[in-house]
Amino acid sequence: MQEQITQQLASLNQNDKILNELYHNYAASVHLSDTAFWIFYIAWTQGDGCTQKELCEAWAYSRQTVNTALKNLEKQGYIKLAFTEGNRKSKQILFTGRGKEFARKIILPLLEAERVSFGLLSEQERNDLILLSQKRTEFLKREIAKTLIAIAGEGKQKKKSE
Template sequence: MDHEVALQLSAFNKLYKELDELYHDFAKHCGISDCAFWILYSVQESVEPYTQKDLSEIWSFSRQTVNSALKNLEADDYIELVPLPGNRKNKEIVLTQKGKNYAEEHVMPLMEAEQNAFGKLTDEERSEFLRLTQKHISLLRTETNAILES
């Protein structure tokens, strides 16, 4: 392995873990699990309804993890699960009034901080960051798929 590539990859992985830890600490400060935080975040930011399956796919959490977080959020009266028309199996995740208040107090400040931080990058930097991240994920997916298929 190329030594310079190994050093850069190590630096990238540390930065990724630092970012992950930042979000973990924020969720912990809010008194909820990471998964519960991302559920509230997703429902707060979206105009489209989300189901358990949607959130599992979007955030790469297992269905069991999402199900457990949803049960806790429902028990705490932050969300309600509303059957979708014509499909009683899939349920839309809807914030209750308590959930809306909680999201406004805890989730929105983080969303605003993210937007402020990302907005301090230039248009070109944001585009390049997204382009390179997408490219890296695509290349890594190709490499890992090759390992998994062998």
């Protein structure tokens, strides 16, 4: 059983890596860093006005990584950052005319490719894939948290014995 799970995990992780590589190569082909590409993708799919904080929380990006990419995109004239009404701490990501045109050119064709490929699965397969992916992520989060606690405990024990 253990060996089977190990082989299945290797296959799953390899597929995840291939999927990540597909997006990385797409971003590189349109001359964007991975982070800048995902900012375009997220801002386009969520609509104008998503905030830096929302982007970081929903997509598990560090604020520093996003902030650096946003500043570069702003310098290039693709986006502008504007304070959210009534909140001087939160900034919205807004496309400029140039940014909208660029996003339309690079994101819309990708979204269509995603829709077509996902649509090749049955509705049940799509629902199962989403559910099982979410479940796997939650289980892995829990197990990694346990592992990190155990490692931290071992580190404390080691320091005491030194």
